[in-house]
Amino acid sequence: MPEVPDIAGTAALAICESLLLALNDRNVLPEKEIVGILRDAAAAHANDAGDDGKSELHTAVADLIDGILAGGNSVRRR
Numbered sequence: 001m002p003e004v005p006d007i008a009g010t011a012a013l014a015i016c017e018s019l020l021l022a023l024n025d026r027n028v029l030p031e032k033e034i035v036g037i038l039r040d041a042a043a044a045h046a047n048d049a050g051d052d053g054k055s056e057l058h059t060a061v062a063d064l065i066d067g068i069l070a071g072g073n074s075v076r077r078r
Helices: 009-026 029-044 055-071
Strands: none
Touching: 009 029, 029 055
16 A cells, blocks of 8 residues: 555645635635735745754745646646
8 A cells, every 4th residue: 555645734735726716716705815825824934944854844845835826736727
């Protein structure tokens, strides 16, 4: 059986992306606000000093969120 890395993290990401899409589709949050949420989350990790010894993890998280922003996965661009 293959090892599946970070099932909880992958599930959380999928749920959050679906929620952001639903909030945008229902006109609860405009695209600008959703992009702002993602940018804030990426910045929080990018600016982490790594005091917890996990600087590589924080950098990877920021890079992943930046990739989501670049790909437009969490906002249906109209």
